[in-house]
Amino acid sequence: MAAWDLSVTVEDLGPDAPPVTISVASDLHVGGVIVKLVEKTQIKRDWSDHALWWDQKKMWLLRTAWTLEKYGIHADARLIFMPQHRPLKLDLPNGKTVITKQYRPASVVDKAHINGRWLDSSRCLMQQNIQENDRLWLRFKYYTFYELDPKYDVVRLTQLYEQARWAILLEDIDCTEEEMMLFGALQYHISKVSQSEPQALSTNTAMDDLESALLSLEVKMEGESSSATELLETMTAPELNDYLKIFRFKGSRKDEVLGIAPNRLIRIDLGVGDVVKTWRYNNMKQWNVNWDIRQVAIEFEGNVNIAFSCVTADCRIVHEFIGGYIFMSTRSREKSDVLNQELFHKLTGGHEAL
Template identity: 25%
Template structure:
């Protein structure tokens, strides 16, 4: 019987037929090629055979079976491994996507889906006028169902595996990426071919082209409504967000009900080292753009009106969804700042530029403040108003705080019992003595502060100024409490302990600024003697609906009328702030919360002495925290500056982190290991930023630190 040779392999010169689909024309073509033909030649021959006069510069070859772009035009088909059975696509590299911005607005944009996500976000942020794009990234939209299970235990993954097995096709999902994103994409496309989230979302401002220009007849009419008067030269409509356009979106926010669900919400971050298309993102799909790393560098009102607004709106959304905890007094302060920002956003004068002959005009007070800050930086902060135990020593010695404080070490059972001690803080250590005369002798307690966790325990209405400190010890983290007598004393000691936790002493130039910010934070929480109802003409037209300002758990505690009254009382403290000042104060207050910037993951620690149970890993800009799954109690803290190396075993999905004195091995069950790895590497990358070096993004360094392959 004669051998039957497929037509695809016919040709004595070694040529074969290559099938290429032109996606936008829904046209299939066959080209006779040889393995030594380079990719550029394939595209040129395809365009010639199509015979259509159009701009093909944005088109490239995509290999669906291998889930990769063929972008190296000088490489040959043999080098890429393409053969006669390969089916390629000739498709545009820019696709229209629906992007939900941090302020919860949707915009339709042309996005490059062929470059790595890190680069794609950088291009997008440049078009939108957002500096420091390394702080942001894309997420796959989440649904309430995503919070029910850990990623590794999600039954939908088993269903997907069964569907794939029945189709006889295995998806290309590399172990060193976020499999959730790709698998979710396969689930969404299995029925209707594109993301169903697209139909549920809408774009209140219409579409936005590649240069960031929004076009929609409705947008022009809304421009005056939000205060972005076109005749004043204001060119950034994204620098303010109408409350009416995001109120519905805030109501539909995911609200995790536990620490575990807060951890599961981090499952959908896209892999920064792969392109959007490689992760299954197709045209017309929805992705979220969010601030990923909570290490905001150089937020400058002069250069960052859009960036400040987007960070401010994401902070509002996180507080509204209760992703970050705060006290009732703090929540009233946030509501007051939000109310002030809303009032000012409706005032056209808030958007007028302060320029004379093309140059920015500065007030004398601003110049004096800048000079004072420069002097403090050069000379180091002074503690002249602080009682010093070493006042007679050489001025080159490290400053020391000394004060009477009440101290308690919680017992296993029973209430905390506070006792007054003479406390000194020196060189990242706190020493407690029975009385002042015993200072310098053996202390009753010695608390090393480096690597500690510190949180406020303040209730202004009852005059409570407490500081909760979790101190590293051999058994883990030991919790202790301090009580101060007044705001001034509280600010001094809270600033000192915060600096010590970061490895800094009282001699650091940032001590004065830290203390000042703490006092400012407290001053905004004081209730005013009288509310500001109708104190200005603008106030009378701004309706204060508590449901737009306060999370659900606070709404349930008080009647609407009483809550409005308390918000207006708090607003009296901030009624003189400008729009930008209100937003910046909101952001600073958000950053002062204990839980701010901590990204959670459900993990299991490995090792001979580890218990096989779920725990939490908290990843913050400067540290990693081992935490109790139910209470959130800190079991141990590791500073990133003590980390010597980290690597991933992609087969077992285990992360190995080597510190100065120990090696930590963990498995993440709430997200792919790549997500955890990228957060750690990303924060290390951000810590390397400095005004002394070029601010051009070092993409190669970012990927070395985050991709896991060094």
């Protein structure tokens, strides 16, 4: 059994305080290390939110029953004893300050670069170098929605609407003029209904005309498309619900754009923006990620195999989007459908989440 002196930085002692040195053995569990630290500091306070952070490995030592030997911690480990929860600035989709200052993509390439900034849902914020008082932007990530009830989900619906509205106004997404006009008409209609008295609506000729036009449009849509998914497929690409990544096929020297939609992958020509090829998830047999060389390999029915590496984003983001949308496709619209978080993390977490 090996024994040594372990130096631990205690954040509560201040930035200029030297590390606290304690004598430990390889069979000492993490909880025992914390007890020694608390006794050595002689500070009386609530330590329940504190934990040990391993700086080199970028991980919390949360399994307090594990020994130092099991974690692989030696004398050269840089450990920090600090609170797990910290203040964070979170901007909502309708935040005017963020909207006016955010970078506006001028091309498909710019959009692909921006879409490489999604955080990993399987890792904590500190593992992704998010520090105290950093600013994050809350966004709807998967464009497949469940359990939205106007009576109980007003906040979620409002944020979803604001995200879509500002994405159109700032030309962050591509859409046709008809789609933009439809969105504006719906916005006007909802605004008037929410602000007007019920009696006044029946006497408003303009509102009656708009109501009739929207009803006619709704009937036309229902006749042409049996579902919202089919309706989205008639829209121009890249669609409202695409996330773009620049990638390079295995054996190719040419960079291309990959659009990730709720039901398929879209290969887009980087030069002109035209759709070259689409692959549907329901034809996918399996997908794998080689975490060592950062390459995604996908096998489809009909002996179709593709492999590519990501240029503007980590391959983890592509893996997470594919797994997330496949998980969404397995869900039922019934109220009794319980969210299977374990399956979601299994499909999106990948090798690095283990």
